Amino acid sequence: MTTRYEITAGFVPLLDSALLVVAKEKGFAEQNEIDLSLMRERSWASIRDRLAVSHFNVAHILAPMPIACNLGLSAPAPEMIVPMALGLGGNAVTVSADLWQSIAGHGANADLDARNNGIALRRVIERRQEGPLRLGVVHPFSGHNYELRYWLAASGIDPDRDVEIVVLPPPDMGDALAERIIDGYCAGEPWNSFGVLKRGAHLATVKAAIWKSSPEKVLGVNARWAEAHPEALSALIVALDEASRWCAQPENHLELAEVLAKPAYVGRDKELLLPAITGNLPIGGGETRSVNDFFVPHAKAATFPWKSHALWFYTQMVRWGQVRHSAPLQQIAAETYRPDIYRAALNARGVAMPSASSKVEGALMKETPVGSSGALSLGPDGFFDGSLFDPDAIEAYIAAQAAK
Structure with a gap:
């Protein structure tokens, strides 16, 4: 197949780079007319800096980092958007x-x-x-x-x-x-x-x-590149969605560990990767524990870029003195995550996704079907202390945390 789009993506050698790695290695990028180049970096600062100077178009990146960049907290930095998450937990x-x-x-x-x-x-x-x-x-x-x-x-x-x-x-x-x-x-x-x-x-x-069903890494995209190449970004989201489905299948877990173990990617023995992929974790002293939803690449809207996730990260930046709260900064944080781009890329493919862009985090005590089709379930998404985060009540949440 002739490729129409050339995309360079940065990543750090971690399990949750899996969607980008699998999109390349299993042909999902190529099937969507993408020549995907992956560039391994050792630190998140390098990822940020190389996005800033357009060495990368997109990157596997820490979920709060694009928000911090857009708030001017992390320089040098590009303006970034997050049109997709890369999984939950991990x-x-x-x-x-x-x-x-x-x-x-x-x-x-x-x-x-x-x-x-x-x-x-x-x-x-x-x-x-x-x-x-x-x-x-x-x-x-x-x-x-x-x-x-x-x-x-x-x-x-x-x-x-x-x-x-x-x-x-x-x-x-x-x-x-x-x-x-x-x-x-x-x-x-x-x-x-x-x-x-x-x-x-x-x-x-x-x-x-x-925090159950909580976000970890996301697809960070140079905003200027995204504006100039909307079709390429849409194709990449489709390829990563297909990769997320492949990663979620238990019959693919061993192969996923073997692919990630390659020196070009994580570069560690597959025996160090399989525990997290399967959820059977070594905890110490020769014991193991099965952890439900330790790493979720696809289920429970795992790749959906919830604005409520972005806003929770923003409240933590405020809580720990990294930024002073204001309505304009809150808006910047919320607008960093772009579920509209995610929906535009995947709607025509019949992908089940949330109809809302935000939710009350911590409200779901059990896995809950949502939508009329029943094809999507969310949660549980609770915080261990039983608290709730309502993205429509940011100031009250910030005040309550400051009082603790």
């Missing part, structure tokens, strides 16, 4: 064996329960004598940073006073833990499995327990 909080032993001694269980294990961590911190624990995240404008902070704060731990949060590239997390540079970290896969299987670490909890 992160965990990993701690050293010593810290886990202390947490377990104060009531933590191996079930990865966010509430119980957060309380146990607070008890350890309250009794700690040798200075604050140091916890790693991959970037200040990352889901990892915000979900870790949310978990800590809702557990009675002040993320800015009771612990020290530092930034490290994902591939360095496990080694930094083994060298006692950090005591724990929140990262994507395969770096939690690497920490457990190769560096003797233990999982404390997972993203799917902190």
Whole structure:
């Protein structure tokens, strides 16, 4: 097939780059007339910078980063849009064996329960004598940073006073833990499995327990390129939708791990990738746990760019002092995510998708069919502390968080 569109995409070697990798490797890009070039980067700052100078047209990127760029918080930066998400979940909080032993001694269980294990961590911190624990995240404008902070704060731990949060590239997390540079970290896969299987670490909890059905990586697109190449972007969304369906099929899980394990992509043994793909996670001490919806590439509108997700990230930027709240900045955050482009690309193909662009996050306690066709289910999407985020009540939410 003759290609009509040439698209260059950046990615960081993580499991959730899967949709871009599979679109190229399994021919979905080519079938949609795209010559897709993938360029591997080690850090999120490099992804941002190369988007800014148009080395990339699009990228696998942290879900909050395009918002931060558009708010002027992360420079140099392009104006970005997010016309598609790249899946739900996929992160965990990993701690050293010593810290886990202390947490377990104060009531933590191996079930990865966010509430119980957060309380146990607070008890350890309250009794700690040798200075604050140091916890790693991959970037200040990352889901990892915000979900870790949310978990800590809702557990009675002040993320800015009771612990020290530092930034490290994902591939360095496990080694930094083994060298006692950090005591724990929140990262994507395969770096939690690497920490457990190769560096003797233990999982404390997972993203799917902190905020169920929560966003992680998205397709970040240089806004100028998107405006100039709408047909190419639409074709890419179609190809990635097809890739998401392929990734979701259990019979493809082993092949997906093998493809991602190639040196050009994640470059780690498939045995480090399979646990997260299947949801059967090594948690430490030779034990495994099955985690429902640990990484969701397609079901539950996993690729839909909800404006309510964008606005929740914005509230966390406000909460942690990265930006001052204002109505114009809130609007910029909301307009970064573009479900209109997603719908325009996929409507004609009969893809089941939400009719709304926002929802109350945390309102669904169980998986719930939506729409008249029943072809789409959403949720559960609850926060572990039982709170709700209503995108139509931003100021009240920000005020309530400031009061905690």
